[in-house]
Amino acid sequence: MIDASQWTVGHHDVALVGLSVVICLLGSLISARLLCRTIVDDGGQRGGLAFVGGIIAAATVWCTHFVAMLAYRPGMEIAYDVPLTTLSLVVTLIGNVIAFAIAAIRRPYTPLLGGVLFGLSTAGMHYLGMSAVAVEATMAHSASSVVAAVLSGSVIAGFAFSHIRTGSDSETLRVGALLASATIALHFTAMSGMTMAPLADGTIPLAHDHTESDLGIAIAAVMMVILATGIMVHMMDRQSRRAASERLRHYVNGAVDGMAVTQGGVIVDTNEAFAQMCGLPREAVLGRPISTFLDEDGVGVDRLPEGRIIDMRLHNANGSMRSIELTVRSDHLGRTAPPSIVYCARDITHRIAQEERIAYLAQHDGLTGLRNRAAFLERATTMLDWQGAHTRFAMLLIDLDFFKSINDSYGHAAGDEVLRSATSRLRGMLASTQIAARLGGDEFAVMTKMEDRKDVAALAEAIHDVFATPVYFDGAMLKCGSSIGIATFPEDGESVRGLLNSADLAMYRAKRAQMNHCFYDRSMDDRERNQRRLVDDLRRAIETNAIDVHYQVQMNLRENTVAGYEALARWNHPEQGPIAPAVFIPIAEEHGLIGGLGAQVLEKACSAAASWPDHLTVAVNLSPVELEDPGLVATVERALQRTGLDPARLELEVTEQCFVLDIEDAPHRIAALRELGLAISIDDFGAGYSSLSMLQRFPFDKIKLDKSFAQGIGGDRKGQKIMRAILSLAEMLRVPVVAEGVETIEQLTALRAEGCDLVQGHVFGLEVPGPPSFARPTTARHMADLPLTRSSPPALALPQAK
Structure with a gap:
């Protein structure tokens, strides 16, 4: 028992007070680090961080409190109630874990709410821990100190929780200092308002047998937990940050x-x-x-x-x-x-x-490096707009001669080398005020300022020499000429396109006349305008099915019967009247209209022949341009299917020119046509490049002699011998012969005498429009009554119409 007269005023152990501060700071820094990570970081670890942070924060404030209690020396023996001491630890554990969890929710108010709860749980731990202290005196707390302690701890902690933004190291230090301040302020404010008074009899029995040494052991154990956890968290955090940093650096270096x-x-x-x-x-x-x-x-x-x-x-x-x-x-x-x-x-x-290259290619030709058509038109138009009011210009349009034969004979690589070499020399000879372009294929243009026509003519000759200079490629000497058309501004055109059109007309005239260059004159424009109008009218006639088909009879001299008819295209122009086939057929071939024209004539001929007697055939001419068309076989097959004509009654006449031009797929295409069941005739045989090898290579079903043979057989013994030789050859080959262009009885008699199989010509009358009526031809009906120089043929028995 302690005598009341021996009561002394308490004091603090400075060393233990310092230890409590160190514990508080160390634990608060660890707690602050985890709190910052909880609030700032993303990912699924936030819940675990909040739990661990709450435990460390609770252990920190509990150890701080009881170490500070150990530092207090009231001058009497102190004991501690174990259940209450343990309960104080449990209270702060639960409160701080909840506080950290609330702060991690990430709402505008949750960090402040978590901080206030941290202060309240710390205050609860403090006063519950004080009630676990037993001394030989009574303890009392003033209400003002309690309020001040609770407010100071809650406000400072709430401020610390609510000002976490980035989780940086400096921010972690600030938050840790604020949490330590909240704990220390709460503890010492509460302790400053506590008083102890001796009991009425001056003594108090100590009901507890747990002394300060026992509490010290417990505090040391908790401290070990704090330190171990702190070291583990610090190492894990450093390792995580190092790994994250390495990953980030790896990603950044790989960018x-x-x-x-x-x-x-x-x-x-x-x-x-x-x-x-x-x-x-x-x-x-x-x-x-x-x-x-x-x-x-x-x-x-x-x-x-x-x-x-x-x-x-x-x-x-x-x-x-x-x-x-x-x-x-x-x-x-x-x-x-x-x-x-x-x-x-x-x-x-x-x-x-790449963008500069694309921009360059958009303005220049990829092979020659000259301007392309669009860039040339733009630049030339600018020149006319800026200088055209006081400057004359000349437009030169250049088209290469024999360039296609170089491509065909030596390959496109050789043609490209010719273009590159020639345009390189062309660029070297042009002045800075002259512009050149490759308009496409083997067509070029040059625009230059003009003083007089002599200078322009000299420039044209120099350009001609540039393109005529031989180019050596792969051991071969390649050479091509050029045809140049010249138009002048403003006489021949007031725009770039107008100048190009005029120069184009002059260039074609130079090519036809085999001139190096030619200046434009208006008469060319009139001829070209008429030609283009004729092309448009022919296109319209084909589109409106206005091409007529006339039929010329083919007579069988051996049987004195009509063998069939040849279908002939005829065009009656609405303004100019009948246009000769020798005029409109080349136009159709040149301007890509021959396919439609040929298909129209073929279908009309097949449709008409389908209504004739079954033994009569119909012959349709085939253009060399049509033979180049890959869709020719399909076109013929479609016409036969639509009209229902037996393929055996259709003959397609192919001229020798098709084989002189050496059309690549001609043999395969002719073979495919014959597989349809129709016959192939060689037309105009002997007019050009006839050869025995051609008859051997291509198995024709009929030979059609050029009209010059029939017209020369009348009294020409040499012509008769040539005709006899051809007929003998055909007989050996077992190929029937048709002689066309028979116009007189004498020619007819001579051909019959020589044993010609079939004839056709105006001797039997002109070709008739529409399906023939099968009336007996006038010449044939009266042939027996006409005087013949040699044996007369028997009368021709013509079939009646169905």
Whole structure:
């Protein structure tokens, strides 16, 4: 028992007080680190961080409280109630874990609410822990000190919780200091309002047998937990941050874009891509001013607008410049002073080069490097607009001669070499005021200022010599000429297109006349206008099915019967009247109309023949241009299917020209036509390049002699011998012969005497429009009554119409 007269005023052990402060600071820093991670970080670890942080925070405030209690020396023996002491630890554990969990919810008010709950649970732990203390006196707490203690702890903790933004190291230090301040302020404010008074009899029995040594052991155990947890959390955090940093650096170094971080204008960090742009190792880039590499263009790199994409140039260590797109971001986290600036650079040098190449190709011909048609028209129009009021110009249109034969004979590579070599010489001879272009294929244009026609003519001759200069390729000497048409501004056209049209007409006249160059005159325009109008009218006639088909009879002299008819295309122009086939057929071939014309004549002929007697055939001419068409076989097959004509009654006449031109797929196409069941005749045989090898290579079903043979057989013994030889050859080949162009009885008699199988011509009357009536031809009906120089043929018995 302690005598009341021996009561002394308590004091504090400074060493233990210092220890409590150290415990509080250490635990608060660990708790603050976990609290910042809980509030700021993303991911699924936030719940676990909140739980661990709450436990460490609770252990910290509990140890701080009881170490401070051990530091208090009231001058009497102190004992502690174990259940209440344990309960105080449980209360602060539950309260702090809940406080951390609430702060992690991420709502505007939850961090403040979590901080207040932290202060309240700490206050609850304090006063519950004080009630576990037993001394030989009575303890009392003033109401004001209780309120002040609770408010100070809750306000400071709420402030700490609600001001976490980034979780930086400096922010962690501030939050840890505030949490320690909240704990210390609450404890010592509460202790300052506590009083002890001796009991009425001056003594109190100690009901508890747990002394300060027991409490010290418990505190040491909890401290070990705090320290172990803190060290573990710190190591895990450092390892996690190091791994995250390594991953980030790996990702940044693997990026295509270059990145550099500066402080005060000096590069403190960079990735490999930026170092490669600079042409230096990464270590050599660090420590250099960013302005060493960026071309500022009068704008300081430290004053570049933030967040915008800026086109700049970057200096490479080898002295070259690279085009880059640059964005700038400032680091406002407050970690360093001065702030960090992040430069992100994208190398667009290759893209710029590609864009320039695309722009060049959009304006120039890829093979020759000359301007293309669009660029030439634009440039020439500009020249006329700016200088046309006081300057004369000449437009030269150049078309190469024999260029197609070079391509066909030596290949397109040889043709390309001719174009490259010739245009290289052309560029070398032109002045800066003269522009040239490749308009397409083997067609070129040159536009020049003009003083007089003599200068332009001299330029045209020089250009002709350029293209006529031989080019040696793969051991062969390649040479082609040129035809040049010239139009002058403003006489021959007031626009570039008008000049080109006029020069085009002059060029075709030069080509037809085999001249090197030709100036335009208006008579050309009239002829060309009439020609183009005729082309349009022919196209319209084909589209409206206005092409007529006439039929010329073919007579069988051996049987004295009608063998069939030849279908002949006829065009009756609405204004000009009948147009000769020798005029409109070449026009159709030249302007791509022959396919439609031939298909129309074929279908009309097949439709008419389908209504004739079954033994009569119909012959339809086939143009060499049609034979080049891959769809020819399908067109013939479609006509037979639509009209229902037996293929055996259809003959297609092919001229020798088809084989002189050496059409590549002609043999295969003729074979495919014969597989349909129709016959193939060679037309105009003997008029040009007839040869026995051609008869051997192509199995024709009929030979049709040129009309010159029939017209020369009348009294010409030499002609009779040639005719006899051809007929003998055909007889040996077992191929029937048709003699066309028979116009007189004498010719007819001579052909019959020589044993010709079939004849046709005006001797039997003119060709008739529409389906023939099968009336007996006049000449045939009266042939027996006409005087013949040799044996007369028997009367021709013609079939009656169905």
